[in-house]
C-alpha cells in the first residue's frame with residue numbers, strides 16, 4: 543500500500559465535517575475558510591514512542607493522546623480548535639494499527655468539532671506530530687506573560703494523577719480496581735479543557751496548560767511575566783485515588799512535578815472573583831483549586847504556613863523509555 547492509500551484509507555473524513563473546510567485530505571494541500579476577524583492560533587506537538595508514551599501503548603490511546611496534547615495548548619490560549627494536520631512516522635505497514643490510531647484520534651476530534659485536513663506518512667521509528675489550528679477573538683488570547691503580583695493562582699482538576707497512571711502502566715506503582723483505571727485513564731486519555739479555556743479568557747489574561755509539571759509550568763509563567771509565585775502546600779489538590787495508592791511524599795512529587803496533566807494553570811485578579819465564579823459554574827466545568835498567589839519577588843516557593851518546603855525537580859522528557 544502506498545502513501546496515498548494509507549492516508550486515503552485511514553484519514554479521509556476523520557473528525558468533524560466542517561463546512562469551512564473547502565478541501566481536506568487528498569490534494570497537495572488543504573483549503574479552509576476560517577471565521578473572519580479572528581486571530582489564528584497554531585500549535586504543534588510531537589510524541590515519540592519510548593519518550594512520551596511507553597512502547598506497546600494502545601494505538602487508539604496514542605491517537606487520542608496525540609490530538610489531546612494539542613487541544614490542550616489551544617485551551618491554554620482560550621481558543622476554539624478547528625483543524626488539525628498529522629505527520630505520522632511508523633515502523634512498517636500496520637493496517638490494524640493505523641485503523642485503531644485513526645479511531646482514537648477521530649473520537650476526540652469529533653467531541654471538539656475538529657476536522658483533520660491533511661497528513662503525511664513516512665517509514666521510521668514511531669513518531670506522531672499533530673498540528674492544531676484554531677481561532678480566538680482579537681486581543682482575547684491568554685498569554686504566559688500577563689500575570690501580575692497579587693493575582694490568585696488556580697489549577698483545574700487533579701494534577702499528579704497522570705504521572706501516577708503512567709507509573710501504574712509501567713509497574714512502578716501498585717494498585718487495582720477503579721482507582722487504578724481512573725489514574726491510568728488520566729495518562730491514556732487526557733481530557734483537554736477546551737470549553738473551559740474559552741470561557742476563562744473572559745476573566746483571565748494569563749494561562750498555561752500543565753504538561754511539564756505544575757511547578758515547572760508555573761515557572762514559565764513567572765519568567766515570562768517577570769514575577770514570582772507562592773504555592774500553599776495545604777491548598778494543593780490531591781485526588782482520592784492518588785492519595786490512596788501512593789505514599790504522601792510520592793503523591794506530592796507527582797502533584798508538583800509529575801507532568802502530563804493537561805490541566806489549566808491560570809491567574810485571576812481578586813477583583814474578578816464574582817465574574818470568575820460565574821465563568822466556572824457551567825455544566826461540566828472542571829474543579830478549580832486556588833493554590834497560591836503571584837508575588838513581585840522572583841522564584842516559585844512552596845509554603846507550609848510560614849515554613850518554606852523544598853520543591854521537586856521538573857519533568858524529565860526521557861523518563862518513559
Ligand SMILES: [Mg+2]
Nearest residue numbers: 615618751753
Ligand atoms: Mg502547552
